[in-house]
Amino acid sequence: MMFNTERKFNASCSVLADAIRAAWPVCIAYLPIGLAFGVLAQKAGLTPFEIGLMSVLVFAGSAQFIAVSMISSQAGVIPVILTTFMVNLRHFLMSSSMALYLGRIGSGKLSLLAYGITDESFAVNMSRFYGGNWDADRSLGVNHIANLAWVISTVIGGYFGRLIPAGAFGMDYAMIAMFISLLVLQIRGRVFLVTAIISGGLAVMLSLIIPGNFYIVAASISAAVIGTLLRKRS
Amino acid sequence: MVIGMGVVTYLPRWLPLLFLSKRTLPHRIKEWLELIPVAILSALLVPELITTGAPRHLDLLRPEVAVAVPTILVAVKTRSLGGTVLAGMALYWLLDLC
Numbered sequence: 001m002m003f004n005t006e007r008k009f010n011a012s013c014s015v016l017a018d019a020i021r022a023a024w025p026v027c028i029a030y031l032p033i034g035l036a037f038g039v040l041a042q043k044a045g046l047t048p049f050e051i052g053l054m055s056v057l058v059f060a061g062s063a064q065f066i067a068v069s070m071i072s073s074q075a076g077v078i079p080v081i082l083t084t085f086m087v088n089l090r091h092f093l094m095s096s097s098m099a100l101y102l103g104r105i106g107s108g109k110l111s112l113l114a115y116g117i118t119d120e121s122f123a124v125n126m127s128r129f130y131g132g133n134w135d136a137d138r139s140l141g142v143n144h145i146a147n148l149a150w151v152i153s154t155v156i157g158g159y160f161g162r163l164i165p166a167g168a169f170g171m172d173y174a175m176i177a178m179f180i181s182l183l184v185l186q187i188r189g190r191v192f193l194v195t196a197i198i199s200g201g202l203a204v205m206l207s208l209i210i211p212g213n214f215y216i217v218a219a220s221i222s223a224a225v226i227g228t229l230l231r232k233r234s
Numbered sequence: 235m236v237i238g239m240g241v242v243t244y245l246p247r248w249l250p251l252l253f254l255s256k257r258t259l260p261h262r263i264k265e266w267l268e269l270i271p272v273a274i275l276s277a278l279l280v281p282e283l284i285t286t287g288a289p290r291h292l293d294l295l296r297p298e299v300a301v302a303v304p305t306i307l308v309a310v311k312t313r314s315l316g317g318t319v320l321a322g323m324a325l326y327w328l329l330d331l332c
Binding site for chain 2: 022024025028029050053054057058059060063067077080081082084085088089090091092093094095096097098099100102103104105107110111113114115117119122123124126127169170171172173174176177178179180181182183184185186187191192195196197198199200201202203204207208211215216219220221223224225227228231
């Protein structure tokens with residue numbers, strides 16, 4: 001019996017260690033953005049408690065930024081919620097894509113996992129799923145660690161953000177560098193490279209034409225369709 | 235309002251996981267879903283990198299673009315997420331100090 005619990009404990013330790021190894025770059029990237037969000041939210045009149053509450057309940061960087069700027073310009077409740085919905089629709093695609101790797105997992109765990117799907121945690125988990133040796137528990141670990149980093153950094157931003165000089169240590173580049181790396185890790189063959197190029201090109205064109213961030217969903221869906229058709233040909 | 239934001243954020247993350255993970259999907263849909271991550275990442279990254287302002291306009295001469303070239307090389311060579319993030323930050327910081 002004791003032996004069993006001990007083994008169980010060791011197993012959870014290794015899950016946690018794997019999750020930390022995968023999640024720390026996400027935490028570094030969240031830090032400057034969380035701080036910046038905290039500063040902005042505080043200027044918009046939110047208390048540190050409200051900032052933390054929003055980070056826990058919503059946990060979506062870009063949506064939170066947009067919401068706060070809408071709050072500052074006295075937008076109503078319904079427009080803010082609708083915009084949040086539009087901004088986060090891309091997670092519908094991510095969640096669908098992740099579902100491929102989560103076969104026989106209880107609905108409770110799935111529901112918990114769904115809460116933590118962000119651009120960053122999704123990409124980190126997917127790159128690990130491809131490598132094999134990754135599962136729902138480790139993904140959950142990554143999501144929770146990232147969530148913790150986000151909540152803490154936004155609240156700290158609300159309290160002390162203004163004391164930190166802008167652009168220190170190249171922090172503003174953390175997110176871009178992370179996306180570059182994640183994109184490189186996703187390219188596992190020619191069709192992936194072609195899809196990435198088409199999607200990037202389409203996204204740029206659409207982002208110049210249509211306001212808002214609808215270009216993300218439109219470009220990714222179209223590029224993935226083109227990629228699938230190309231794959232059938234070859 | 236925050237609760238409403240939470241709900242509309244959670245639903246698109248939750249429903250596909252719940253309904254798709256227990257189903258066997260047609261081969262073509264699977265192939266399409268496999269390409270979604272790479273497509274989304276590229277659609278998120280490239281406009282962020284080479285356009286700026288509101289409304290957006292192209293700008294290829296930003297320091298972000300210059301730093302992206304060595305950062306991509308580091309990513310390809312090391313295939314390490316953490317290493318690439320740190321290298322990108324250091325390069326961007328150096329360029330800023332110059």
